[in-house]
Amino acid sequence: MKQPLRIGTRGSPLALAQAHETRRRLAEAHPHLAEPDAIEIVVIKTTGDRILDRTLMEAGGKGLFTKEIEEALQAETIDLAVHSMKDVPTWRQTGLQLTAMLPREDPRDAWFCRHGCGLDELPAGAVVGTASLRRQAQILARRPDLKVVPFRGNVQTRMTKLAEGQVDATLLALAGLRRLGLVEHMTAAIETDVMLPAVAQGAIGIETRAADDVTNALVAALNHAETMTRVTAERGVLATLDGSCRTPIAALAELPGDGSLTLSALVIRPNGQEFYRTERRGDPDDAEAMGIDAGQELKAKLPPDFFAVSGAIEGPAGPGSAI
Numbered sequence: 640m641k642q643p644l645r646i647g648t649r650g651s652p653l654a655l656a657q658a659h660e661t662r663r664r665l666a667e668a669h670p671h672l673a674e675p676d677a678i679e680i681v682v683i684k685t686t687g688d689r690i691l692d693r694t695l696m697e698a699g700g701k702g703l704f705t706k707e708i709e710e711a712l713q714a715e716t717i718d719l720a721v722h723s724m725k726d727v728p729t730w731r732q733t734g735l736q737l738t739a740m741l742p743r744e745d746p747r748d749a750w751f752c753r754h755g756c757g758l759d760e761l762p763a764g765a766v767v768g769t770a771s772l773r774r775q776a777q778i779l780a781r782r783p784d785l786k787v788v789p790f791r792g793n794v795q796t797r798m799t800k801l802a803e804g805q806v807d808a809t810l811l812a813l814a815g816l817r818r819l820g821l822v823e824h825m826t827a828a829i830e831t832d833v834m835l836p837a838v839a840q841g842a843i844g845i846e847t848r849a850a851d852d853v854t855n856a857l858v859a860a861l862n863h864a865e866t867m868t869r870v871t872a873e874r875g876v877l878a879t880l881d882g883s884c885r886t887p888i889a890a891l892a893e894l895p896g897d898g899s900l901t902l903s904a905l906v907i908r909p910n911g912q913e914f915y916r917t918e919r920r921g922d923p924d925d926a927e928a929m930g931i932d933a934g935q936e937l938k939a940k941l942p943p944d945f946f947a948v949s950g951a952i953e954g955p956a957g958p959g960s961a962i
């Protein structure tokens with residue numbers, strides 16, 4: 640019997656939903672892959688799934704959710720890896736490549752308020768739970784009177800903590816909620832001029848071995864060119880600033896439909912008190928150069944200590960994000 644095409648993924652509900660979407664798209668594009676047993680989903684535990692401690696999480700740096708999966712690709716125990724692009728470091732491992740991006744979901748953050756109120760309506764001193772420095776910083780920039788506390792757990796756990804009143808409000812990526820069918824819990828989507836998303840938020844990337852021509856041909860058929868362009872521009876910013884999913888960097892590239900590519904990029908102190916922002920408009924073919932250029936402008940403006948002081952709000956260790 641022919642060996643199945645093996646998809647490597649984390650085991651979280653969101654990661655599995657993304658792997659199943661990839662399998663469905665592969666089967667749609669290539670009839671022979673619609674046969675039963677033509678595709679196998681291989682669950683791989685990553686450091687990020689093991690580490691439950693916040694301090695370790697921060698010390699661990701980049702690639703926490705991708706390292707073991709990329710090792711499996713290198714070892715040829717899987718043929719393709721499905722990642723939330725938000726979690727994929729900008730430095731690439733030799734021999735591996737990002738072959739396709741699936742069509743991007745809504746990149747915005749979702750807002751949850753226990754009383755159904757918006758960010759601007761929360762009473763002074765209200766408590767917002769988030770472990771993301773990017774979200775913390777942008778909340779405090781707009782509402783310095785609010786209190787931000789660490790907040791973790793999978794979507795269901797967070798919803799329970801919110802309902803119990805442990806926090807008054809919280810935020811999550813809208814894309815993850817949509818993919819899990821949990822969007823009805825959200826109070827509202829936050830517009831990107833209030834909360835600029837993380838680089839590549841809402842994008843799913845498929846990684847393969849550069850030398851694996853057979854898999855590459857199958858996977859390349861799934862690529863959504865517009866998403867690839869947008870993610871390339873945003874990752875150009877991130878690569879230049881040397882940031883990760885955990886640094887308060889935000890960027891969003893869009894294709895407004897007039898043939899141009901636009902890019903907004905932001906770096907912001909965790910306390911929201913100081914920020915640097917830049918905008919670009921140009922040719923979609925220059926996506927990477929646009930991102931690098933925006934990143935360089937921001938880098939030149941930043942005080943040298945900018946990323947040195949973490950500014951993270953200290954709190955007890957809690958379970959890591961399981962979605």
Ligand SMILES: NCc1[nH]cc(CCC(=O)O)c1CC(=O)O
Nearest residue numbers: 723725811812814815840841842
């Ligand atoms: N850093 C964790 C992570 N990585 C990707 C998503 C959500 C889905 C996406 O952005 O595609 C999340 C959770 C969150 O930020 O709420």
